Amino acid sequence: MSSFKRNRLLGLGVAALTFAADQAVKWAVVHPIGLPAIYDRNISTATWNPAVPDLPIIPFFGLSWRQNFGVSLGLFTAGSDGARWALVGMTALIAGFVTIWLLREKRFADTAALGMILGGALGNIRDRAALGYVVDYADLHFGAFRPFLIFNLADAAITIGVLIILARSFLSGEKRASRPQDQANTATES
16 A cells, blocks of 8 residues: 555544544533533532633643534624534535545645544534534633633644644745746756
8 A cells, every 4th residue: 555545544544533532522521421411500500600610620621511603712603503504514615625635635744634623623513513513611721711712622633733734834844846947947047
């Protein structure tokens, strides 16, 4: 098997694992852990504080139930069924673009990063299509300071994948082959 095919399979495998892990964690948060019920119980008390996770785990991380009807940072909130399906369509188009890029990419690290992005996107698309919202639960905080809104594994995978792609593009010593006419112009100037 060529390295190109192997990298392609790696990227698709990373996408499948990311999707499966995202859905498994969301299922666990909703069902065995029962985070929505914990949230409902906490919010009904007079002492409820949204700055404190619904279920603290360690001093700087806990679980907090959120139904995200928008996209990143709560932007483009879908206030209607039509808007929900428009978001599903828009994110599916982006996932399609990422899939095409992944299938054409030759570099190992980039296919893995694209797999993370694709798997995360598919996890959030599945939530939005099936539930009408994306399940968010991860609450990273330092006291009252939250560097991120409440997020999920899919969001983390997308973010990490994008950061890998950006870092590789900015820090990589590899240069893309220039156009033949540029090479000819350089040769005649010498």
